[in-house]
Amino acid sequence: MKPFLKWAGNKYKIVDKIKALLPTGERLVEPFVGSGALFLNTEYPHYLLTDANADLITLYQHLQTEGEAFINYCRPLFTPENNDKDRYYALREEFNSTADSRRKSAIFLYMNKHGYNGLCRYNLQGGFNVPFGRYKRPYFPEAEMRHFATKAQQATFQQANFATTMANCQPGDVVYCDPPYVPLSQTANFTSYSADVFGWAEQQALAQQATKLAQRGIPVIISNHDTEEVREVYAAAEIESFEVRRFISCNGDKRDKAAELLALFS
Numbered sequence: 001m002k003p004f005l006k007w008a009g010n011k012y013k014i015v016d017k018i019k020a021l022l023p024t025g026e027r028l029v030e031p032f033v034g035s036g037a038l039f040l041n042t043e044y045p046h047y048l049l050t051d052a053n054a055d056l057i058t059l060y061q062h063l064q065t066e067g068e069a070f071i072n073y074c075r076p077l078f079t080p081e082n083n084d085k086d087r088y089y090a091l092r093e094e095f096n097s098t099a100d101s102r103r104k105s106a107i108f109l110y111m112n113k114h115g116y117n118g119l120c121r122y123n124l125q126g127g128f129n130v131p132f133g134r135y136k137r138p139y140f141p142e143a144e145m146r147h148f149a150t151k152a153q154q155a156t157f158q159q160a161n162f163a164t165t166m167a168n169c170q171p172g173d174v175v176y177c178d179p180p181y182v183p184l185s186q187t188a189n190f191t192s193y194s195a196d197v198f199g200w201a202e203q204q205a206l207a208q209q210a211t212k213l214a215q216r217g218i219p220v221i222i223s224n225h226d227t228e229e230v231r232e233v234y235a236a237a238e239i240e241s242f243e244v245r246r247f248i249s250c251n252g253d254k255r256d257k258a259a260e261l262l263a264l265f266s
């Protein structure tokens, strides 16, 4: 099943590759859950799904606890009248100023489908600043949301930095980490998920925590671009490399092939 959100770097297309490496366990932990492509296509008894993006996690929590009522609450935002530049900017303004978390989550979903390329980007003050997307008929992902809501009954969602989530892992857990990609070039920094930057220090800290968890018998898989620098950081892991056709959002509709890797710390 496809995730109901558009999400830069989502792993829907390589779910089978990740699954082939994933050990079995009591609980799958995803410290960078994003749109939850792996969560939606695996069968673990329990899930701990976390992300630094508070808006994303709050949306999941509304869908998890309210199910159909929340879907019905979101639907009226998906009208032809709302597929309009001025309406989009008015709703974006409301999103950035409201304290009503239910309304904020519904607008977050609306902006994911009506904003430019489904990007999620904030300014330094934390305001959502993605421009209008000009889609013909934005899709209301009703069936996908319903599926997510059902599956979410096995999950716990938390807003957290990856380091906190990994520090809370227990034997019996299997951990899949999908951090923001390392940039392929100075100008290739195309994904900005929040005001905080995920740099080399974070990539290294993540690999160190993965090594420590593996020493405690908790397997960790990390995905990233396949570059020399990344392989150095993941020296303690078994590496599987493959090519992926990927949509690179800042280049309009350009599609590129890039080598990616999965690093298994076990």
Ligand SMILES: C[S@@+](CC[C@H](N)C(=O)[O-])C[C@H]1O[C@@H](n2cnc3c(N)ncnc32)[C@H](O)[C@@H]1O
Pocket: 007, 008, 009, 010, 011, 012, 031, 032, 033, 034, 035, 036, 037, 038, 050, 051, 052, 053, 160, 161, 162, 163, 178, 179, 180, 181, 193, 194, 198, 202
């Ligand atoms: C490549 S995306 C994950 C995509 C996800 N696997 C999917 O299939 O949609 C990376 C995610 O990491 C989150 N993130 C960025 N910095 C983080 C941090 N320090 N701790 C936890 N999550 C972080 C972003 O909000 C984003 O959702």
